[in-house]
Amino acid sequence: MADKLKLAAQTRTDFGKGAARRTRMADLIPAVLYGHGEAPAHLTLPGHDTMMALKNPNALLTIVIDGEEDQLAVAKDVQRNPIKRTIDHVDLLIVKKGEKITVDVPVHVEGESAPGTIHVLENSSLQILAEATHLPEYLTVDIEGMEEGDKKLASDLELPKGSELAGDPEQLIIHISVPRTAAEDEPETAEAAAEGEATEAEGESDDN
Structure with missing residues (x-):
C-alpha cells in the first residue's frame, strides 16, 4: 500500500x-x-x-x-x-477514511512464460474501486509457465482485500505468443512468388 x-x-x-x-x-x-x-x-x-x-x-x-x-x-x-x-x-x-474511490492502478508482470514465448501486456493499468486510505501501488499478474495462446483477464488478477473491479472483468490484460520472423508472417516467399508468376505466364502462353 x-x-x-x-x-x-x-x-x-x-x-x-x-x-x-x-x-x-x-x-x-x-x-x-x-x-x-x-x-x-x-x-x-x-x-x-x-x-x-x-x-x-x-x-x-x-x-x-x-x-x-x-x-x-x-x-x-x-x-x-x-x-x-x-x-x-x-x-x-x-x-475520507472508510470511503471507496475509483483509481487506475499499474499492472506489474512477474515470472517467465514458457521458453520461446513472449508476453504482450495489452493494458498496463486496471481500474478498481478501493478504500481511499488503502490504495494499492500496483497489481501483479503472474505469467510463470504460461504457454502460447494463454491469456489473463481483469477478473483473473488478485485484488487487495476490500477492493473490487470498476471496469470490464473481461478486459484483456496479458497474452502469450511466439515471436515470428518477417518471412514467416509473409504469405509467400519471393521464390514462391516468382514461381507463381512463371506459372501464370505459361498459362497465358497456352491460351494464345
Whole structure:
C-alpha cells in the first residue's frame, strides 16, 4: 500500500499564466484541492517534495494548508511539461477514511512464460474501486509457465482485500505468443512468388 505523505501547502491568491509561471520559477506547483462539497481551494505545493511524493502511484497525501488545516487527498490529475516532464499543475481530491474511490492502478508482470514465448501486456493499468486510505501501488499478474495462446483477464488478477473491479472483468490484460520472423508472417516467399508468376505466364502462353 502507498504510504501517507505530508505536503505543506500555501493558499494561492494570484492567478493567470503569469502568476503560474512565477510560481513554478519559485519551485512551487499550482494545485487545486476539491471534493466532499468543499469549495475548491487553490494552493501551491513544494516542487521537489511533490515530485517525490507523486512517484508513488495513488499515494495518500496529507495536505497541510497554511500550517494549520490537514486534509487527506489523492492526486486525480497531474499535468506535466511535455518536454521537461516537470509538474505544471495538480488536481487533488479530498478523501475520507472508510470511503471507496475509483483509481487506475499499474499492472506489474512477474515470472517467465514458457521458453520461446513472449508476453504482450495489452493494458498496463486496471481500474478498481478501493478504500481511499488503502490504495494499492500496483497489481501483479503472474505469467510463470504460461504457454502460447494463454491469456489473463481483469477478473483473473488478485485484488487487495476490500477492493473490487470498476471496469470490464473481461478486459484483456496479458497474452502469450511466439515471436515470428518477417518471412514467416509473409504469405509467400519471393521464390514462391516468382514461381507463381512463371506459372501464370505459361498459362497465358497456352491460351494464345
